[in-house]
Protein backbone atom coordinates (compact mmCIF):
# COMPACT_ATOMS: atom_id res chain seq x y z
CA UNK A 1 0.00 0.00 0.00
CA UNK A 2 1.33 3.43 -0.85
CA UNK A 3 1.29 5.99 1.90
CA UNK A 4 0.86 9.40 0.43
CA UNK A 5 2.16 12.36 2.41
CA UNK A 6 2.00 16.00 1.40
CA UNK A 7 5.40 17.24 0.19
CA UNK A 8 7.43 19.23 2.74
CA UNK A 9 7.88 22.96 2.09
CA UNK A 10 10.99 24.15 0.25
CA UNK A 11 13.67 24.43 2.98
CA UNK A 12 15.10 27.95 3.22
CA UNK A 13 15.94 28.61 6.87
CA UNK A 14 19.46 28.00 8.24
CA UNK A 15 19.60 25.56 11.15
CA UNK A 16 19.07 27.32 14.49
CA UNK A 17 22.31 28.60 16.00
CA UNK A 18 24.24 28.15 12.69
CA UNK A 19 23.47 31.23 10.62
CA UNK A 20 26.15 30.32 8.04
CA UNK A 21 24.76 26.94 7.16
CA UNK A 22 22.40 26.09 4.32
CA UNK A 23 19.10 24.52 5.46
CA UNK A 24 19.78 21.33 7.45
CA UNK A 25 17.24 19.36 5.36
CA UNK A 26 19.57 19.44 2.34
CA UNK A 27 22.11 16.98 3.81
CA UNK A 28 19.41 14.43 4.66
CA UNK A 29 17.77 14.80 1.24
CA UNK A 30 21.07 14.29 -0.62
CA UNK A 31 21.32 10.84 0.96
CA UNK A 32 17.70 9.75 1.23
CA UNK A 33 15.88 11.45 -1.64
CA UNK A 34 18.14 13.54 -3.90
CA UNK A 35 15.24 14.41 -6.22
CA UNK A 36 12.28 15.06 -3.94
CA UNK A 37 8.90 16.74 -4.16
CA UNK A 38 8.48 20.01 -2.28
CA UNK A 39 5.51 22.31 -1.82
CA UNK A 40 5.67 26.00 -2.69
CA UNK A 41 3.94 28.87 -0.85
CA UNK A 42 0.92 28.93 -3.23
CA UNK A 43 0.24 25.22 -2.60
CA UNK A 44 1.74 24.03 -5.90
CA UNK A 45 4.65 21.58 -5.92
CA UNK A 46 8.01 21.22 -7.69
CA UNK A 47 10.98 18.88 -7.69
CA UNK A 48 13.94 19.80 -5.49
CA UNK A 49 17.36 18.62 -6.69
CA UNK A 50 20.05 18.49 -4.00
CA UNK A 51 22.98 16.42 -5.37
CA UNK A 52 25.92 17.94 -7.25
CA UNK A 53 25.82 15.54 -10.24
CA UNK A 54 22.05 15.84 -10.69
CA UNK A 55 22.23 19.61 -10.45
CA UNK A 56 24.92 19.83 -13.12
CA UNK A 57 22.88 17.45 -15.30
CA UNK A 58 19.77 19.65 -14.97
CA UNK A 59 21.52 23.01 -15.44
CA UNK A 60 23.51 21.59 -18.37
CA UNK A 61 20.40 20.36 -20.22
CA UNK A 62 18.61 23.03 -22.25
CA UNK A 63 15.42 20.97 -22.26
CA UNK A 64 15.04 22.46 -18.79
CA UNK A 65 13.76 25.94 -19.55
CA UNK A 66 14.51 29.22 -17.73
CA UNK A 67 11.50 30.88 -19.35
CA UNK A 68 9.10 32.03 -16.64
CA UNK A 69 6.21 32.12 -19.15
CA UNK A 70 6.40 28.36 -19.88
CA UNK A 71 3.45 26.69 -18.12
CA UNK A 72 4.62 24.85 -15.01
CA UNK A 73 7.56 27.16 -14.25
CA UNK A 74 7.81 27.20 -10.43
CA UNK A 75 7.25 30.92 -9.87
CA UNK A 76 5.68 30.68 -6.42
CA UNK A 77 7.87 32.07 -3.66
CA UNK A 78 10.31 33.43 -6.22
CA UNK A 79 11.34 37.03 -5.89
CA UNK A 80 11.83 39.73 -8.49
CA UNK A 81 8.22 40.62 -9.26
CA UNK A 82 5.75 38.84 -11.46
CA UNK A 83 6.83 40.46 -14.74
CA UNK A 84 6.63 38.06 -17.60
CA UNK A 85 6.80 40.63 -20.38
CA UNK A 86 10.13 42.21 -21.24
CA UNK A 87 12.09 40.02 -18.82
CA UNK A 88 15.89 39.93 -18.90
CA UNK A 89 17.78 37.16 -20.72
CA UNK A 90 18.29 35.26 -17.43
CA UNK A 91 14.66 34.18 -17.86
CA UNK A 92 14.81 33.32 -21.56
CA UNK A 93 15.87 30.26 -23.58
CA UNK A 94 17.92 29.91 -26.76
CA UNK A 95 17.88 31.28 -29.39
CA UNK A 96 16.72 34.55 -27.71
CA UNK A 97 18.94 33.99 -24.67
CA UNK A 98 22.00 33.40 -26.86
CA UNK A 99 21.29 36.46 -29.03
CA UNK A 100 20.81 38.83 -26.09
CA UNK A 101 23.59 37.48 -23.83
CA UNK A 102 26.06 37.78 -26.73
CA UNK A 103 25.44 41.55 -26.85
CA UNK A 104 27.09 42.03 -23.45
CA UNK A 105 29.46 39.04 -23.11
CA UNK A 106 32.57 40.99 -24.06
CA UNK A 107 31.87 43.60 -21.37
CA UNK A 108 32.36 40.95 -18.65
CA UNK A 109 35.25 38.95 -20.10
CA UNK A 110 38.15 38.18 -17.77
CA UNK A 111 40.59 40.44 -19.63
CA UNK A 112 38.20 43.39 -19.61
CA UNK A 113 37.41 42.92 -15.93
CA UNK A 114 41.07 42.48 -14.93
CA UNK A 115 41.73 45.91 -16.45
CA UNK A 116 39.27 47.32 -13.90
CA UNK A 117 41.22 45.93 -10.95
CA UNK A 118 43.13 49.20 -10.22
CA UNK A 119 39.87 51.19 -10.29
CA UNK A 120 38.18 48.66 -7.98
CA UNK A 121 41.19 48.91 -5.66
CA UNK A 122 40.97 52.71 -5.70
CA UNK A 123 37.25 52.66 -4.84
CA UNK A 124 37.90 50.14 -2.04
CA UNK A 125 40.79 52.19 -0.61
CA UNK A 126 38.71 55.37 -0.56
CA UNK A 127 35.89 53.64 1.29
CA UNK A 128 38.40 52.15 3.75
CA UNK A 129 39.89 55.63 4.31
CA UNK A 130 36.40 56.86 5.19
CA UNK A 131 35.93 53.93 7.58
CA UNK A 132 39.20 54.79 9.29
CA UNK A 133 38.08 58.38 9.68
CA UNK A 134 34.77 57.21 11.19
CA UNK A 135 36.87 55.08 13.55
CA UNK A 136 34.99 51.99 14.65
CA UNK A 137 36.67 51.98 18.08
CA UNK A 138 35.20 55.23 19.23
CA UNK A 139 31.77 55.03 17.67
CA UNK A 140 31.06 51.54 19.00
CA UNK A 141 30.85 50.03 15.56
CA UNK A 142 30.75 50.79 11.85
CA UNK A 143 28.26 48.94 9.65
CA UNK A 144 30.50 47.11 7.18
CA UNK A 145 27.58 46.48 4.81
CA UNK A 146 26.78 50.17 4.48
CA UNK A 147 30.40 51.37 4.59
CA UNK A 148 31.97 48.89 2.15
CA UNK A 149 30.14 45.70 1.14
CA UNK A 150 27.28 47.44 -0.66
CA UNK A 151 29.02 50.56 -2.07
CA UNK A 152 31.91 48.70 -3.81
CA UNK A 153 29.81 46.54 -6.18
CA UNK A 154 27.17 49.24 -6.43
CA UNK A 155 29.68 51.92 -7.50
CA UNK A 156 31.37 49.53 -9.92
CA UNK A 157 28.20 48.38 -11.71
CA UNK A 158 26.85 51.96 -11.82
CA UNK A 159 30.09 53.07 -13.44
CA UNK A 160 30.07 50.22 -15.99
CA UNK A 161 26.42 50.69 -16.93
CA UNK A 162 26.48 54.47 -16.86
CA UNK A 163 23.85 54.73 -14.11
CA UNK A 164 24.34 57.82 -11.87
CA UNK A 165 25.60 56.54 -8.50
CA UNK A 166 23.81 59.48 -6.88
CA UNK A 167 20.64 57.48 -7.56
CA UNK A 168 21.91 54.51 -5.53
CA UNK A 169 19.37 55.13 -2.76
CA UNK A 170 16.62 54.62 -5.31
CA UNK A 171 17.92 51.43 -6.91
CA UNK A 172 19.15 49.89 -3.66
CA UNK A 173 15.79 50.47 -1.97
CA UNK A 174 13.89 49.03 -4.93
CA UNK A 175 16.09 46.00 -5.53
CA UNK A 176 15.95 45.29 -1.78
CA UNK A 177 12.18 45.05 -2.08
CA UNK A 178 12.33 42.95 -5.24
CA UNK A 179 14.51 40.36 -3.52
CA UNK A 180 12.50 40.16 -0.29
CA UNK A 181 10.71 36.88 0.37
CA UNK A 182 8.53 38.38 3.08
CA UNK A 183 6.94 41.58 1.72
CA UNK A 184 3.45 41.43 0.22
CA UNK A 185 3.24 40.63 -3.51
CA UNK A 186 1.56 44.01 -4.12
CA UNK A 187 4.44 45.93 -2.56
CA UNK A 188 6.98 43.95 -4.56
CA UNK A 189 5.04 44.58 -7.77
CA UNK A 190 4.93 48.32 -6.96
CA UNK A 191 8.75 48.29 -6.51
CA UNK A 192 9.15 46.52 -9.86
CA UNK A 193 7.05 49.16 -11.58
CA UNK A 194 8.94 52.01 -9.88
CA UNK A 195 12.31 50.51 -10.94
CA UNK A 196 10.99 49.99 -14.48
CA UNK A 197 9.88 53.64 -14.66
CA UNK A 198 13.21 54.87 -13.24
CA UNK A 199 15.18 52.84 -15.81
CA UNK A 200 12.80 53.82 -18.61
CA UNK A 201 13.56 57.46 -17.86
CA UNK A 202 17.28 56.76 -17.60
CA UNK A 203 17.37 55.00 -20.99
CA UNK A 204 15.44 57.91 -22.55
CA UNK A 205 18.04 60.35 -21.20
CA UNK A 206 20.89 58.20 -22.47
CA UNK A 207 19.30 57.83 -25.92
CA UNK A 208 19.76 61.57 -26.37
CA UNK A 209 23.42 61.45 -25.30
CA UNK A 210 24.78 57.88 -25.07
CA UNK A 211 27.98 57.71 -23.00
CA UNK A 212 31.00 55.43 -23.21
CA UNK A 213 29.44 52.74 -21.03
CA UNK A 214 27.48 49.48 -21.39
CA UNK A 215 24.05 51.10 -21.78
CA UNK A 216 25.48 53.74 -24.16
CA UNK A 217 27.04 51.01 -26.31
CA UNK A 218 23.80 48.97 -26.32
CA UNK A 219 21.92 52.05 -27.52
CA UNK A 220 24.42 52.89 -30.27
CA UNK A 221 25.29 49.38 -31.46
CA UNK A 222 22.06 47.42 -30.93
CA UNK A 223 19.11 49.74 -30.43
CA UNK A 224 19.91 52.21 -33.21
CA UNK A 225 20.51 49.32 -35.62
CA UNK A 226 17.06 47.92 -34.81
CA UNK A 227 18.23 44.74 -33.06
CA UNK A 228 16.69 45.63 -29.71
CA UNK A 229 14.05 48.05 -28.48
CA UNK A 230 14.12 50.80 -25.87
CA UNK A 231 12.35 48.41 -23.45
CA UNK A 232 14.96 45.73 -24.03
CA UNK A 233 17.77 48.16 -23.16
CA UNK A 234 15.87 48.91 -19.92
CA UNK A 235 15.56 45.15 -19.26
CA UNK A 236 19.35 44.77 -19.65
CA UNK A 237 19.81 47.64 -17.18
CA UNK A 238 17.46 46.07 -14.63
CA UNK A 239 19.10 42.63 -14.82
CA UNK A 240 22.68 43.89 -14.66
CA UNK A 241 21.97 46.44 -11.94
CA UNK A 242 20.23 43.95 -9.65
CA UNK A 243 22.54 41.01 -10.35
CA UNK A 244 25.58 43.26 -10.22
CA UNK A 245 25.38 44.61 -6.69
CA UNK A 246 23.12 42.57 -4.38
CA UNK A 247 24.99 39.31 -4.90
CA UNK A 248 28.56 40.49 -4.47
CA UNK A 249 27.60 42.78 -1.57
CA UNK A 250 26.27 39.82 0.40
CA UNK A 251 29.29 37.69 -0.41
CA UNK A 252 31.57 40.47 0.87
CA UNK A 253 29.66 40.77 4.17
CA UNK A 254 29.51 37.03 4.82
CA UNK A 255 33.13 36.48 3.80
CA UNK A 256 34.38 39.26 6.07
CA UNK A 257 32.41 37.85 8.99
CA UNK A 258 33.66 34.30 8.38
CA UNK A 259 37.27 35.43 8.34
CA UNK A 260 36.80 37.52 11.51
CA UNK A 261 35.58 34.37 13.22
CA UNK A 262 38.39 32.23 11.81
CA UNK A 263 41.65 34.01 12.79
CA UNK A 264 43.77 31.06 11.66
CA UNK A 265 42.55 31.26 8.05
CA UNK A 266 42.67 35.07 8.14
CA UNK A 267 46.28 35.00 9.43
CA UNK A 268 47.29 32.56 6.72
CA UNK A 269 45.80 34.75 3.97
CA UNK A 270 47.46 37.83 5.45
CA UNK A 271 50.85 36.11 5.33
CA UNK A 272 50.33 34.61 1.87
CA UNK A 273 48.11 36.97 -0.16
CA UNK A 274 48.63 34.66 -3.15
CA UNK A 275 46.12 32.31 -1.50
CA UNK A 276 43.29 34.86 -1.68
CA UNK A 277 42.11 33.81 -5.16
CA UNK A 278 41.57 30.23 -4.01
CA UNK A 279 40.05 31.42 -0.73
CA UNK A 280 37.44 33.42 -2.66
CA UNK A 281 36.39 30.25 -4.53
CA UNK A 282 36.08 28.43 -1.22
CA UNK A 283 34.03 31.26 0.29
CA UNK A 284 31.73 31.18 -2.75
CA UNK A 285 31.32 27.42 -2.31
CA UNK A 286 30.85 27.62 1.43
CA UNK A 287 28.25 30.41 1.43
CA UNK A 288 26.34 29.75 -1.82
CA UNK A 289 24.21 32.83 -1.29
CA UNK A 290 21.45 31.89 -3.79
CA UNK A 291 19.27 29.95 -1.37
CA UNK A 292 16.12 29.00 -3.28
CA UNK A 293 17.20 28.47 -6.85
CA UNK A 294 17.95 28.66 -9.66
CA UNK A 295 14.70 27.25 -11.05
CA UNK A 296 13.71 25.51 -14.25
CA UNK A 297 10.73 23.85 -15.94
CA UNK A 298 11.06 20.64 -18.00
CA UNK A 299 10.00 20.97 -21.65
CA UNK A 300 10.22 17.21 -22.29
CA UNK A 301 10.06 14.04 -20.21
CA UNK A 302 13.62 13.78 -18.85
CA UNK A 303 15.17 11.13 -16.65
CA UNK A 304 17.57 12.36 -13.97
CA UNK A 305 19.26 9.70 -11.87
CA UNK A 306 16.39 7.26 -12.39
CA UNK A 307 13.67 9.88 -11.72
CA UNK A 308 11.30 10.81 -14.46
CA UNK A 309 10.66 14.55 -14.58
CA UNK A 310 7.74 15.13 -16.91
CA UNK A 311 7.27 17.99 -19.37
CA UNK A 312 5.63 20.90 -17.56
CA UNK A 313 7.02 20.02 -14.12
CA UNK A 314 9.10 22.58 -12.24
CA UNK A 315 12.48 22.05 -10.60
CA UNK A 316 14.21 24.02 -7.84
CA UNK A 317 17.94 23.48 -8.26
CA UNK A 318 19.62 23.88 -4.86
CA UNK A 319 23.15 25.02 -5.72
CA UNK A 320 23.70 25.66 -1.99
CA UNK A 321 23.22 21.92 -1.43
CA UNK A 322 25.40 20.85 -4.39
CA UNK A 323 28.27 22.87 -2.93
CA UNK A 324 28.12 20.87 0.32
CA UNK A 325 27.97 17.48 -1.46
CA UNK A 326 30.53 15.23 0.28
CA UNK A 327 30.99 13.11 -2.83
CA UNK A 328 32.68 16.11 -4.49
CA UNK A 329 33.99 18.22 -1.59
CA UNK A 330 35.62 16.26 1.25
CA UNK A 331 34.61 17.50 4.70
CA UNK A 332 32.24 19.80 2.83
CA UNK A 333 30.86 21.63 5.89
CA UNK A 334 34.32 22.90 6.82
CA UNK A 335 35.75 26.12 5.40
CA UNK A 336 39.19 25.27 4.01
CA UNK A 337 40.77 28.28 2.31
CA UNK A 338 43.31 25.97 0.66
CA UNK A 339 40.76 23.41 -0.61
CA UNK A 340 42.23 22.08 -3.87
CA UNK A 341 38.96 21.73 -5.82
CA UNK A 342 36.97 24.69 -4.44
CA UNK A 343 36.71 26.17 -7.94
CA UNK A 344 34.43 23.30 -8.97
CA UNK A 345 31.61 24.92 -6.98
CA UNK A 346 28.34 25.78 -8.71
CA UNK A 347 27.69 29.02 -6.79
CA UNK A 348 27.65 30.80 -10.18
CA UNK A 349 25.35 28.16 -11.67
CA UNK A 350 26.32 25.91 -14.57
CA UNK A 351 25.55 25.63 -18.28
CA UNK A 352 24.40 28.35 -20.63
CA UNK A 353 23.05 30.62 -17.87
CA UNK A 354 26.23 30.43 -15.79
CA UNK A 355 26.81 33.82 -14.17
CA UNK A 356 27.82 36.44 -16.71
CA UNK A 357 29.36 38.65 -14.02
CA UNK A 358 31.51 35.98 -12.34
CA UNK A 359 34.87 37.47 -13.36
CA UNK A 360 33.76 40.84 -12.00
CA UNK A 361 32.47 39.33 -8.76
CA UNK A 362 35.76 37.47 -8.31
CA UNK A 363 37.90 40.59 -8.75
CA UNK A 364 35.67 42.61 -6.39
CA UNK A 365 35.84 39.89 -3.73
CA UNK A 366 39.59 39.40 -4.09
CA UNK A 367 40.27 43.14 -3.83
CA UNK A 368 37.92 43.84 -0.92
CA UNK A 369 38.89 40.80 1.16
CA UNK A 370 42.61 41.34 0.56
CA UNK A 371 42.31 45.02 1.50
CA UNK A 372 40.30 44.37 4.66
CA UNK A 373 42.79 41.75 5.86
CA UNK A 374 45.70 44.10 5.24
CA UNK A 375 44.26 47.35 6.54
CA UNK A 376 42.08 46.17 9.43
CA UNK A 377 43.92 43.18 10.93
CA UNK A 378 42.11 43.54 14.27
CA UNK A 379 38.60 43.95 12.85
CA UNK A 380 35.93 42.00 14.74
CA UNK A 381 32.13 41.97 15.01
CA UNK A 382 30.87 44.67 17.39
CA UNK A 383 27.84 42.61 18.43
CA UNK A 384 27.24 38.91 19.24
CA UNK A 385 26.03 36.63 16.40
CA UNK A 386 22.43 36.65 17.57
CA UNK A 387 22.30 40.43 17.12
CA UNK A 388 23.49 40.30 13.49
CA UNK A 389 20.43 40.62 11.23
CA UNK A 390 20.93 37.67 8.86
CA UNK A 391 18.91 37.80 5.64
CA UNK A 392 16.64 34.84 6.28
CA UNK A 393 13.90 36.92 4.64
CA UNK A 394 15.71 37.36 1.32
CA UNK A 395 16.31 35.24 -1.79
CA UNK A 396 20.00 36.17 -1.62
CA UNK A 397 21.50 35.23 1.73
CA UNK A 398 23.84 37.49 3.72
CA UNK A 399 23.55 40.10 6.49
CA UNK A 400 21.36 43.21 6.33
CA UNK A 401 23.94 44.96 8.53
CA UNK A 402 27.27 43.94 10.06
CA UNK A 403 28.49 46.17 12.91
CA UNK A 404 32.28 45.89 13.23
CA UNK A 405 34.99 47.45 15.34
CA UNK A 406 38.82 47.25 15.36
Ligand code: HEM
Nearest residue numbers: 089090243244247248251294347348349353355356357361
Ligand atom coordinates in the same frame (compact mmCIF):
# COMPACT_ATOMS: atom_id res chain seq x y z
C1 HEM B 1 29.12 36.58 -5.78
C2 HEM B 1 28.38 37.14 -6.65
C3 HEM B 1 27.44 36.43 -7.60
C4 HEM B 1 26.79 35.22 -7.50
C5 HEM B 1 26.88 34.21 -6.36
C6 HEM B 1 26.01 35.04 -8.70
C7 HEM B 1 25.25 33.92 -9.00
C8 HEM B 1 24.60 33.70 -10.20
C9 HEM B 1 23.91 32.47 -10.56
C10 HEM B 1 23.76 31.25 -9.69
C11 HEM B 1 23.43 32.62 -11.83
C12 HEM B 1 22.69 31.56 -12.67
C13 HEM B 1 21.19 31.75 -12.68
C14 HEM B 1 20.46 30.64 -13.44
O1 HEM B 1 21.05 29.64 -13.84
O2 HEM B 1 19.24 30.79 -13.63
C15 HEM B 1 23.79 33.94 -12.26
C16 HEM B 1 23.46 34.48 -13.47
C17 HEM B 1 23.75 35.79 -13.83
N1 HEM B 1 24.54 36.70 -13.15
FE1 HEM B 1 25.44 36.40 -11.38
N2 HEM B 1 26.18 36.15 -9.50
C18 HEM B 1 27.04 37.01 -8.87
C19 HEM B 1 27.49 38.24 -9.32
C20 HEM B 1 27.10 38.83 -10.51
C21 HEM B 1 27.57 40.11 -10.98
C22 HEM B 1 28.60 41.01 -10.29
C23 HEM B 1 26.93 40.35 -12.14
C24 HEM B 1 27.18 41.58 -12.97
C25 HEM B 1 26.56 42.02 -13.91
C26 HEM B 1 26.07 39.20 -12.43
C27 HEM B 1 25.24 39.04 -13.53
C28 HEM B 1 24.57 37.88 -13.85
C29 HEM B 1 23.76 37.72 -15.07
C30 HEM B 1 23.53 38.78 -16.14
C31 HEM B 1 23.24 36.42 -15.05
C32 HEM B 1 22.35 35.77 -16.11
C33 HEM B 1 23.19 34.93 -17.06
C34 HEM B 1 22.35 34.19 -18.10
O3 HEM B 1 21.17 33.95 -17.90
O4 HEM B 1 22.92 33.87 -19.15
N3 HEM B 1 26.20 38.30 -11.40
N4 HEM B 1 24.54 34.58 -11.27
